[in-house]
Amino acid sequence: MMQIFDIDGEKLNSIKIDFSSEEYHIEKPFIVNDILKKKEKIPEIKVYPDLNILKEIGFILYGKELDKENRWAKRQKHSLHLRQLEAPIEKTFKKLIRLPTNHYIELDINNSKVRVHGDFVDLREKGVWQEY
Amino acid sequence: MALGKTYTKEINPGILDDEERFKKIPITDIPIMISDSGEIVCIPRENEVFSAAIVGSSGMGKTMLGNFLVSQLYHSMGYNVALMNDLSDETYSWSDAMQNIRFQQYTRWWINQGPCPSPLVYIFPNTNSITIPDDKLKYKNYLKTVLPFNEILDDLEFYLKGVLSDFELGKSGNYINDLKEELFQCETPEQVKEVLEENLPGKEGKSFESMRTKIFNAFNNLMREEILDITNPECHALLKIKEPEEFISNPFSVIMKAKGIPSLITSDLINKKYKSVLISYYVKNIFKNHLKDFPGEKTFLYFDELRTICEKDDEPASKAIADVSARGRINNVGLIYATQFYDKIPNSVKGAKLNYCFTFRHNNAKVLNEIGSDFDLEKTSKDKIKNLKTFECIGLTNKTFVCYMDGERYEVSKPIKGHIIYPIANHMKPSAEK
Numbered sequence: 001m002m003q004i005f006d007i008d009g010e011k012l013n014s015i016k017i018d019f020s021s022e023e024y025h026i027e028k029p030f031i032v033n034d035i036l037k038k039k040e041k042i043p044e045i046k047v048y049p050d051l052n053i054l055k056e057i058g059f060i061l062y063g064k065e066l067d068k069e070n071r072w073a074k075r076q077k078h079s080l081h082l083r084q085l086e087a088p089i090e091k092t093f094k095k096l097i098r099l100p101t102n103h104y105i106e107l108d109i110n111n112s113k114v115r116v117h118g119d120f121v122d123l124r125e126k127g128v129w130q131e132y
Numbered sequence: 133m134a135l136g137k138t139y140t141k142e143i144n145p146g147i148l149d150d151e152e153r154f155k156k157i158p159i160t161d162i163p164i165m166i167s168d169s170g171e172i173v174c175i176p177r178e179n180e181v182f183s184a185a186i187v188g189s190s191g192m193g194k195t196m197l198g199n200f201l202v203s204q205l206y207h208s209m210g211y212n213v214a215l216m217n218d219l220s221d222e223t224y225s226w227s228d229a230m231q232n233i234r235f236q237q238y239t240r241w242w243i244n245q246g247p248c249p250s251p252l253v254y255i256f257p258n259t260n261s262i263t264i265p266d267d268k269l270k271y272k273n274y275l276k277t278v279l280p281f282n283e284i285l286d287d288l289e290f291y292l293k294g295v296l297s298d299f300e301l302g303k304s305g306n307y308i309n310d311l312k313e314e315l316f317q318c319e320t321p322e323q324v325k326e327v328l329e330e331n332l333p334g335k336e337g338k339s340f341e342s343m344r345t346k347i348f349n350a351f352n353n354l355m356r357e358e359i360l361d362i363t364n365p366e367c368h369a370l371l372k373i374k375e376p377e378e379f380i381s382n383p384f385s386v387i388m389k390a391k392g393i394p395s396l397i398t399s400d401l402i403n404k405k406y407k408s409v410l411i412s413y414y415v416k417n418i419f420k421n422h423l424k425d426f427p428g429e430k431t432f433l434y435f436d437e438l439r440t441i442c443e444k445d446d447e448p449a450s451k452a453i454a455d456v457s458a459r460g461r462i463n464n465v466g467l468i469y470a471t472q473f474y475d476k477i478p479n480s481v482k483g484a485k486l487n488y489c490f491t492f493r494h495n496n497a498k499v500l501n502e503i504g505s506d507f508d509l510e511k512t513s514k515d516k517i518k519n520l521k522t523f524e525c526i527g528l529t530n531k532t533f534v535c536y537m538d539g540e541r542y543e544v545s546k547p548i549k550g551h552i553i554y555p556i557a558n559h560m561k562p563s564a565e566k
Contacts, residue, residue: 002390007370007380017273019251019391026556028208029159029243031172033539036153040538070234073521119521123234124241126551127170 041110048105051098057107057132058085059114062093064122073119080121082114082130107132157541161534162204163243164197164490165525165550171535172242173527173548175488177209181430181466182531183457183485187474187503188492193523194470195436197490199226199555201468202393203250205432207556211466212388212431214418215252215395216411219402219437223395224268227252228558235554242553250557253392255383257410258367260358262400273392277383279413280369284354285312290448295353295406304343307332321355357406382417385425398441411441412448419456422463430464438469438477445478454480474499482506489528493520503528513547523552 004015051061063078071077080096080103083089099105103118113129161174175182184201186194205211215223229247230236236247254274256262264274284291288308289301301308308315311331318324325348332347334340371386373379379389387394396414401407415433422431433456435441442450456467457480471477475498482502491503500514507528517526527533527550532543 002373002375004386004390005372005374006365006368007372008365009372009374010365012275012368012371014275015253015273017251017253017392023249024207024251026207026245026248029163029204029245030156031159031243031536031539033155033157034153035155035539036148037538072234072523123238123551127166127168129170 043108043113044110046107046109048107049099051096051105053105053107054082054114057114059083059130059132060085061096061099061116062089063096063120064090064092065094072123076120078120079123080116080118081125082116082121084130084132155539157536157539159208159243159536161536161541162201162209163536163553164201164533165527165548165552166242167535167548167550169537171537171548171550173544173550174534174536176532176534176543180461181432181464182487183460183467184469184488184490185474185477185482185486186468186470186490186492187499188472188494188520188525190472191522192492192520193525193552194472194492195222196523196555196559197525197552198434198436198468198470199250199557199559200553202226202432202434203248203556206250206393207248209430212426212429213393213434214384214388214431215393215434215436216415217435217437217441218254218395218397219399219440221265221268221397221399222436222560223252223397224254224272225558225560226250226395226555227272230554230556230558232554232559235559239554239556245556247558248556251392252395253387255387255394255396257396257398257401258358258364259400259404260356262358275371275383276364276367278358278364278367278369279410280382281318282316283369283413285315288350291354291406291409292350293409295357301346301350304346307343308347321351324351324355357404379425381421381425382414384414384418385421388431389425402440408441408447408449412452415449415452415456419452419460419463419465422465426464430466432466432468435467435469438471438481439473442478442481443476445480450478450480454478457481457485475502487529487531490525491517491528492525493517493522507547509547516549520549525550525552 002019004012006012054061060083062081062083064081065077066079081093100118100120106115106117108129112132114132115129159172161177163172163174165173167173186197188194202213206213227249229249239245254272256264256274256276258276258278289305311327314327315324318327328347332344334344368383370380371383373386373390384394442453444450456465460466489503489507494500495518500517503509504514527548529545532545533548535542535544
């Protein structure tokens, strides 16, 4: 521990921090790459304003009810989660029958991928493509 | 004959176990945000320091991005960081780990980093109105500081202008210069007064009376403001560490040397005339001694709401920050600032000297035009800025960003729209703190 002193060599009582403690150690950021993932073609994106396309490709859009303090967008009640038909889901997920206003589905038809766009999409899944 | 494991994998890659199939790729650059396409957008790690602005309306996520960036510079890059202007006591929460579960999940999901506090030490410049919020700082680290006496004597007129804006010491300054040696020895304000009484001319006659009055007034003003306090042992002008070797310097540099992050609490300075002078002293001191104090290391100075200390070109703090902006690369000192009022920031600090700008929603046409001209922004990008949601921003650069996606690392120089990565240190508006 690196101790801080005043100019006369007295220890500073108001600084008790141990800057080298484990508390301040964190693993450096990283991403995980699937080495078996196929090389992608140049995307061709098609936009769909409703959920019908999801039925065709075997996906369901779920909503998960959020407490007031966990909402991040105006007029939000749910977070949105896109899952494959047979994928395991959380108990609190409820199937949605229509897309909220200003939300849409995107398909990259060259790479067989889908994602949902809009403010209510779970932030961790925002921008994430899923293969269909 | 049995086939070797390696050969088997070559003909049937499907047998790879998870450890072999999912490769961990370290992010060696400074992550900033997630683009709309799911790329991790980073400021490239380079040999030279950079300067960056974070611009946007209030409540859009500027300070949150600042908090995240500070953690990354400190924890992931190993750089020194000093927070130079906490006007609203917002950094009190930064010395805790992120508590919001949703923010934790998000950051872990994208860059595999969990919550972690920043090792902050709060610096309170002593004034005649300072109160330390003991309840908020019960388990935190802090100290009170004063400006060093010899520093003030060396440039008395500069500091007195911070207390009395129209003060001119003029030729009277020569009398102070002659007394410096004796004044340096003083340990109390009374001793300072005695030295001045004894040695300034005009003690008996009237010929130098106005000069004497001027100098006495000047010292009285400094003492009254208590930014200069040579008697209070709880207020520190200099600090030291003894190991691995003795290092004596201003409180900011000593805390950074000890691997902490100093945070200058300026909430008490809002209406003080000498605020600019005081910040200027610390910025100049860190900057001019950096190569000597931190050889081979990089240091970043982070200013929140820069306009509150830096609006006109001729202000002391503006000049000091402009120096960092213009010559930071030479001394290895980088600059990051957040502001709502990009158009009000002096030209000596922004413009071509900026390498990166992260702009949150803003409707002020003047601000958008200034950003547009500094970063060659097209009209469509300006329109996008107006329509950004909370925590969304557009990254602009005169150099390049580095993006990580699908195991690849590549450079991008165009504007990128995305969502900030939530801080790993806690983040609360002061009003929300318990």
